[in-house]
Amino acid sequence: MLSVEGLSVSAESVRLVREVSFAIAPGERVGLIGESGSGKSLTALALMGLLPEGVTATGTARLREHDLLGVPEGRLKRLRGRDVSMVFQEPMTALNPLMRVGAQVAEVMTLHGEPAARARERAVELLDRVRLPRPGQIARAYPHQLSGGQRQRVMLAIALANEPDLLICDEPTTALDVTVQKQMLELIAEVAPALLFITHDLAVVASICERVLVMYGGRVVETGPIREVFARPRHRYTEGLLAASRLTPRGTRLPTIQGSVPPAGRFPDGCVFRNRCPQAGPACETEPTLTGDGHAFACWHPGA
Amino acid sequence: MPSHAGTPAPDAVPDADSGLAGSPETGPLIEARDVTRVYRRPRTSLTRPGEAVHALNGVSLTVRRGERFGIVGESGSGKSTLLRLLCALDQPTSGVIRFDGQDLAGRSERRLRFLRRSLQIVFQDPMSSLDPRMRVRDLVAEPLVALGEPVGGRVADLLDEVGLPASAADRYPHQFSGGQRQRIAIARALAPRPKVLVADEPVSALDVSVRGQILNLLADLVDELGLTLVFVSHDLSVVRHVCETVAVMNGGEIVETGPVDDVWAAPRHPYTRTLLEAVPTLEDVL
Amino acid sequence: MRLRVNAGLVAGAVLVGLVVLAALVSFVWTPHDPTLVDAAGKLRDPGDGYLLGADKFGRDTLSQLMVGARTTLYVGIVAVGIAALLGTPLGVIAGMTPYGWLSELVMRVNDLVFAFPALLLAVMLGAVYGAGTLTAMIAIGVATVPAFARVARAATLQVMVTDYILAARAAGRRGTAIAFRHVLPNIGSMLIVQASVSFAIAILAEAALSFLGFGTRPPTPSWGRMLQESQELLFSTPRLALWPGLAIALAVLGFNLLGDGLRDHLDPKLRRIRAER
Numbered sequence: 001m002l003s004v005e006g007l008s009v010s011a012e013s014v015r016l017v018r019e020v021s022f023a024i025a026p027g028e029r030v031g032l033i034g035e036s037g038s039g040k041s042l043t044a045l046a047l048m049g050l051l052p053e054g055v056t057a058t059g060t061a062r063l064r065e066h067d068l069l070g071v072p073e074g075r076l077k078r079l080r081g082r083d084v085s086m087v088f089q090e091p092m093t094a095l096n097p098l099m100r101v102g103a104q105v106a107e108v109m110t111l112h113g114e115p116a117a118r119a120r121e122r123a124v125e126l127l128d129r130v131r132l133p134r135p136g137q138i139a140r141a142y143p144h145q146l147s148g149g150q151r152q153r154v155m156l157a158i159a160l161a162n163e164p165d166l167l168i169c170d171e172p173t174t175a176l177d178v179t180v181q182k183q184m185l186e187l188i189a190e191v192a193p194a195l196l197f198i199t200h201d202l203a204v205v206a207s208i209c210e211r212v213l214v215m216y217g218g219r220v221v222e223t224g225p226i227r228e229v230f231a232r233p234r235h236r237y238t239e240g241l242l243a244a245s246r247l248t249p250r251g252t253r254l255p256t257i258q259g260s261v262p263p264a265g266r267f268p269d270g271c272v273f274r275n276r277c278p279q280a281g282p283a284c285e286t287e288p289t290l291t292g293d294g295h296a297f298a299c300w301h302p303g304a
Numbered sequence: 305m306p307s308h309a310g311t312p313a314p315d316a317v318p319d320a321d322s323g324l325a326g327s328p329e330t331g332p333l334i335e336a337r338d339v340t341r342v343y344r345r346p347r348t349s350l351t352r353p354g355e356a357v358h359a360l361n362g363v364s365l366t367v368r369r370g371e372r373f374g375i376v377g378e379s380g381s382g383k384s385t386l387l388r389l390l391c392a393l394d395q396p397t398s399g400v401i402r403f404d405g406q407d408l409a410g411r412s413e414r415r416l417r418f419l420r421r422s423l424q425i426v427f428q429d430p431m432s433s434l435d436p437r438m439r440v441r442d443l444v445a446e447p448l449v450a451l452g453e454p455v456g457g458r459v460a461d462l463l464d465e466v467g468l469p470a471s472a473a474d475r476y477p478h479q480f481s482g483g484q485r486q487r488i489a490i491a492r493a494l495a496p497r498p499k500v501l502v503a504d505e506p507v508s509a510l511d512v513s514v515r516g517q518i519l520n521l522l523a524d525l526v527d528e529l530g531l532t533l534v535f536v537s538h539d540l541s542v543v544r545h546v547c548e549t550v551a552v553m554n555g556g557e558i559v560e561t562g563p564v565d566d567v568w569a570a571p572r573h574p575y576t577r578t579l580l581e582a583v584p585t586l587e588d589v590l
Numbered sequence: 591m592r593l594r595v596n597a598g599l600v601a602g603a604v605l606v607g608l609v610v611l612a613a614l615v616s617f618v619w620t621p622h623d624p625t626l627v628d629a630a631g632k633l634r635d636p637g638d639g640y641l642l643g644a645d646k647f648g649r650d651t652l653s654q655l656m657v658g659a660r661t662t663l664y665v666g667i668v669a670v671g672i673a674a675l676l677g678t679p680l681g682v683i684a685g686m687t688p689y690g691w692l693s694e695l696v697m698r699v700n701d702l703v704f705a706f707p708a709l710l711l712a713v714m715l716g717a718v719y720g721a722g723t724l725t726a727m728i729a730i731g732v733a734t735v736p737a738f739a740r741v742a743r744a745a746t747l748q749v750m751v752t753d754y755i756l757a758a759r760a761a762g763r764r765g766t767a768i769a770f771r772h773v774l775p776n777i778g779s780m781l782i783v784q785a786s787v788s789f790a791i792a793i794l795a796e797a798a799l800s801f802l803g804f805g806t807r808p809p810t811p812s813w814g815r816m817l818q819e820s821q822e823l824l825f826s827t828p829r830l831a832l833w834p835g836l837a838i839a840l841a842v843l844g845f846n847l848l849g850d851g852l853r854d855h856l857d858p859k860l861r862r863i864r865a866e867r
Contacts, residue, residue, distance in 0.1 A: 035511040036482070148379075177378035178538065182582040200512060203584040230586060244516045245586060247545040250372075250564070253523075254516035254545070260481040261511055391760055413764050420762030433753035437775040446771075450762035492761070 001026045001194055002047075002084075002166055006059035007069070009042045009051065009218075014265035016055070017042050017218045021290075024166065029195040031209035031226065033202060033241075037261050039218035040198050044168050047196075048086050049076035063166060082112045085159040087152070087188075089171040094155055095143040101154045102127070102139025108161045126157040130187060149180035153187070160191060167192045171199050202245045206230060214238045217262070217272030224295030234295070234302040237273045271300065332402075333500065333532055334367040334390060339399030341385050359385040360396070361556040367500075367549075372526065372533040374543035374564060376579070377553030383536050386553070387504055390534065391425055392416050404499075421451055424493035428505035430485035434477040440488055441473035447495045462491040466521060483514035490521065500532045501525075507542065519546060541583055544568050552576045599851025602786075605844025609659050609837075616656035624653035625809040633827055642833055645819060651833055654811040658834065661812045662793050662841060665727050669792040670785050672731025673738045678781060680735070681742025682769055686750060697743070700736040708733030708795055709802075716804040723796075723812075726805045730795045734788050741784045745777035779856035783849050790845035797838050813838050 002024040009017035017039040024030050034040035046057040047068055061068040066079055088094045096104060105123035110116055120139075127135035130153040143151055152172060159167055169188060173181040181204070188195065189208050197209055205212055205226065212229050214222040214237065222235040233239040243255035259276045262268075268275045274284040279301040288298040340361055345354040360382045367373045377383040388394040389401055392408045401408045403419050424447065427433035434443055444462055445455045460470040466487040477485055486506060493501060503522065507515045523546065526533050537543050543550050544564050551561040552573065560573040571577045621641065628648030636643040642651040680700070684693040712729030719725050749755060749772065758768050799805030800814025808815065813834040820830035 035513060178584075179378065179578055179582040182584070185584070201584070202512070203586050206586050207584040241513055242586065244513050247541045250545055250548065252545075254520055256516035256520065257513040260483045260514055263481075393756060393759055413759075413762075417762065420760070425757065425760045427753050427757055429753060433757045435754040435758070435772050435776070438771075446758065446763065447761035450758075450764075450767065489757075492757075496762075 002061070002063050002196075004047070004059070004061045007043065007046060007057060007061060008059055009039065009046050009055060009057045011055045011264075015218060016264055017046070017057075019059070020213075020215075020220050021059075022213055022220065022223065024194050024196060026165070026194050028211065029189065029192065029197065029209045031205035031212040032196060032198045032215060033200070033205055033212060034198075034215035035200055035241075035261050037217075037264055038215040040215050041170055043215070044086065044170050044196065044198050048080060048084065048168065049073070050080075050086075078112075081108050081159075081164070082162040083164055084166045084168065085162070085164045086168040086170065087155045087159050087172045089174050095151060097143055100140055100142060101146070105139070105154065105157050105161055108158050112162050122161070123157070126161055127154070129160070129191065130154070130157045131183075132157075147180075149176055149184060152176060152184060156184075156188065156191070164193060166194045166196065168196045169198065172197075173204065174199070174201070202230070202242065214241070217267035218264075219272055219298065220290060221273065221299070222295075222297040223290070224292070224297075228295045232303075234292075234297040235273075235299040236277045236279050236301065236303060238297075239303050240276075271298070277301075331369060332366045333369045333371075333404060334365075334534070335400075335402045336363055336365050336386075336390065337400045337402075339363045339386070339389060339396045339401060341382075341389060341394070342397045358556050360389070362399070363553075363556075363558050365551055365558060365561065367532060367534060369499075370530060370532055371549060372535065372547040374547035374550040375534065375536045375553060376538065376540050376543050376550055378538055378579075380555075381553040382556040383553050384504070385556075387502065387534075387536050391423060391502055392419055417451065420447070421496050422498050423500040423502060424496065424498040426486070426489050426493050426501065426503045426506045429509045430482060430489045431477070431509070433489055434485060434492075436477060438476075439473065440475055440477065443477070443488060444473070444492045444495055447492060451496055453496065458495065459491075462494055463488075465494065465525070466491045481514075482510050483517055486510060486518050487521065490518075490525070494525065494529070497529075498531070500534065502534045502536075504536045505538065506535075508538070522546070539583070540568065540579060541585075552579065596851055596854055598847045599855055602844050602847030602849070602851050605840050606848055609663065609841050609844065612656045613659040613663050616653075616660055620650070620653035620656050622650035622653045624649060624657045624811050626650075633823075636829070643829060645816075645830055646823065651816075651830070654816060655813070655833060655837055657811040658813045658816060658837070659841075661723065661806055661810060662796065665723060665730065665796040665806075666789045666792045666845075668727040669730040669734060669795075670788050672728065673734035673788055674781065674785060676732075677735040677738025678742045678774075681739035681744075682746050682773055682777070684739065685743040685746025686765065686769060686773065688747060688750075696739065700739050703733065704736040704740075706733070709798060712795070712799050713802070713804050716799075721799075721804040721807065723806045723810070726796055726799045729799075730792045733795075734792065737788060738781070738784055741780055742777060745780045746773055749773050749776045779852070782856065783853040786845050786849035786852060790842045790849070793838065793841050793845065 004023070005021050007017060007020040008015060020043055022030070032040045032043065042051070045051050047061055049068065051057060057069050059069060063079070063083055066083060068079070095101065102120065102123045105126055106116070106119035109119040109122060124135045124139050127138050132138045132150060132153050138146070138150070146154065172188065173184050176184060185204065185208050197205065199205055209226055212223065212226045213220050214229070214235065216237050222229060222233065222238045229238065230242060233242055240257040244257060248254060257276055270285040270287050274280040277284070281301065283300040288300050290296045290298040341359045343357045343359055345357060363386060375383050375386065389396050392411065395409065403423065406418065408419065441459050444459045448455050448458065459473055463470055463472055468484065468487050468491070477488065480488065506522065507518050510518060525531065535543060535546050547564050549562070550564040550567050551558045552567065552575065553559065554575045560567060560571065560576045567576060571580055621639065626649060630648065632648045633646055634640050634644040634648065640650050644650050680696045684696045687693050708730055711733050712726055715725045715729045755768060755772060758772055763771070796805055797814030797817065800812045801818045803818070805814055806812035816834035817831055824831055
């Protein structure tokens with residue numbers, strides 16, 4: 001349904017995302033994992049046509065029959081919020097503080113041609129669908145009167161308003177408490193038509209996605225069904241990340257990845273991970289390609 | 305030994321003035337008894353005062369010398385308020401907080417010097433807790449300067465201790481990555497050779513691949529320097545890795561406290577159970 | 591990181607630089623003695639050693655403009671200096687103790703002075719102590735104190751809620767050390783911006799006062815007084831009003847552009863927004 005081929009994102013001369021390719025089938029839930037500076041959020045923004053000025057995307061991305069890249073803003077506007085929609089990390093800044101939440105949900109529908117009265121009715125239905133208690137009352141509330149979790153549910157209602165084909169979530173639960181996060185994740189898994197879920201948290205991805213893309217330094221370094229990738233990581237970065245995510249009991253040393261994520265544009269040539277990789281050798285100066293069927297990885301010295 | 309909220313265990317120090325009773329190696333170092341903190345919202349009416357918010361409600365805890373004590377809670381649980389009170393950055397509305405047997409209530413900053421020397425804090429976000437206009441050298445030396453102690457070659461030693469090159473001293477915080485900044489914050493906290501290190505969510509703002517480095521570093525330093533550690537986190541699994549004892553907070557109260565392994569394996573309070581079940585784990589998928 | 595300086599900042603710096611240059615050069619050289627009255631050369635047309643002509647007393651306009659720049663800068667520096675020296679500490683104290691009585695007092699007095707027109711204050715002071723450059727400078731300076739106090743207070747309030755202030759307190763720093771080590775360096779950029787905008791206002795105020803006869807006394811050249819003296823000849827010899835008018839306008843524009851440019855340049859938040867656009 002969504003197919004992305006050779007997506008690159010650059011700001012002036014710095015390539016921030018390189019040759020990213022993947023596809024999402026209807027109903028599929030795909031996770032995009034990466035640390036800060038991996039290019040995961042830029043990938044999502046490129047698909048939404050929301051890249052900041054001065055940052056450009058090349059390659060192709062198609063959602064059903066619609067091109068998403070290199071299309072004039074006017075056509076993207078019609079797609080955005082109707083065929084593909086997005087939930088952001090910070091629900092407080094994504095909502096208009098001076099507008100009742102019901103009106104904000106209704107607005108995305110009227111923008112895409114729904115009559116106003118019908119949109120208001122449907123807004124309450126949607127608030128109910130994202131399991132907000134007393135949706136009629138919530139619709140009349142202002143964003144600051146809601147809790148963080150409730151606001152994020154409103155964002156989800158807005159994203160779902162026009163029955164999009166694809167939902168993109170960028171760290172939607174990072175700002176939430178763990179108990180609220182759990183409910184939110186269950187809800188997203190239930191209502192998403194097809195999902196691209198972006199996060200730095202491996203455990204969160206594990207609880208919601210079926211397939212996963214691991215990004216580092218602007219590249220997809222490993223991809224595959226989540227069970228396989230997490231049970232048997234092949235790329236040394238994935239391996240290190242998984243090891244670092246498992247918190248062992250007290251008194252033991254945590255496995256770590258040496259060094260830190262370089263700033264954008266300072267990743268090494270060849271394999272982007274080679275300056276932090278314990279296995280790196282001369283071969284790694286050449287860029288490895290993403291190879292493998294289903295479970296693919298880009299590494300010269302893959303783990304067993 | 306666990307002592308439950310509000311009901312001090314029999315072996316907890318019964319007498320306020322004999323704070324140093326018991327072996328100096330194992331006696332209580334930080335004690336909070338029935339601590340309450342009430343904030344007032346700004347008034348919205350001319351006739352009525354602002355609404356009172358009970359951020360902390362009758363909290364009691366005991367941190368022993370050399371202990372690694374974890375405080376777990378979600379936003380609004382009161383853990384940040386409690387932390388500020390323990391560090392005397394705020395005053396309780398009622399209740400008593402003692403450090404090394406000395407009451408912290410109502411002391412001027414001048415009379416808190418003993419606390420500032422003995423207790424240092426590492427904050428959550430090293431980007432905002434390090435003054436962007438100061439060089440690393442001055443940031444690390446600041447606690448020493450504030451206490452009127454000689455700085456000498458201590459900055460280089462401290463940077464070395466946290467795994468940073470001496471050349472880092474001449475640079476500004478924004479020139480470092482998140483993990484390196486947290487190392488700077490730790491070096492600064494260690495400067496006056498404190499007895500207690502208070503860490504407020506020290507790894508929450510860091511990338512996963514760096515989190516382990518900082519947790520390992522903290523564990524090493526606590527061991528080498530014989531520090532008492534108070535570790536605040538929203539994540540019980542991080543606390544389990546770092547601490548021996550944990551206090552679980554919810555709604556301004558400590559709802560459960562005890563050895564972390566017991567609380568982890570057999571939580572008794574319903575809230576602790578909810579919290580544990582909500583934490584997503586990698587094992588979910590495998 | 592590349593250094594991208596905006597055009598306004600450059601233009602502002604060039605204009606301000608010109609005023610400063612003219613003032614500095616006037617100390618060692620002017621085409622003619624700016625105060626020399628020459629009945630024969632009355633209303634002399636431009637040319638023949640008198641680049642911009644001469645006024646009704648035969649004084650060289652260019653020389654007067656150059657020495658006038660000195661007066662202008664002098665007034666600006668002293669007035670802004672008074673405002674910064676009084677306003678900054680008041681604002682910082684008010685910002686560091688937002689609920690204290692001192693803070694309340696400072697801000698209320700501030701409101702009072704703010705509501706009082708600077709020109710009226712200068713006229714009153716002039717009436718009591720005699721008109722002159724010094725009275726004008728003090729009046730303008732005092733009237734600008736609230737502007738500084740407000741900016742300093744707002745900036746201090748922002749700094750005080752940051753973690754690094756909490757960290758400094760936890761490190762054992764006390765009030766004055768926090769003010770000098772953490773607050774002032776972090777609000778400095780906003781104060782510099784305020785200073786250059788206040789400078790522009792001070793120039794304008796001095797010109798207005800001199801025009802009204804409450805500012806710089808003759809024979810010291812001043813742009814405001816040049817305007818006033820040209821008033822009666824506005825229709826016959828408009829160039830006499832044109833040159834000082836232009837000088838005032840360009841100097842004010844220069845300081846305002848400099849202030850705006852510095853604001854964009856020094857504020858990392860604005861800089862980031864610009865980079866993202």
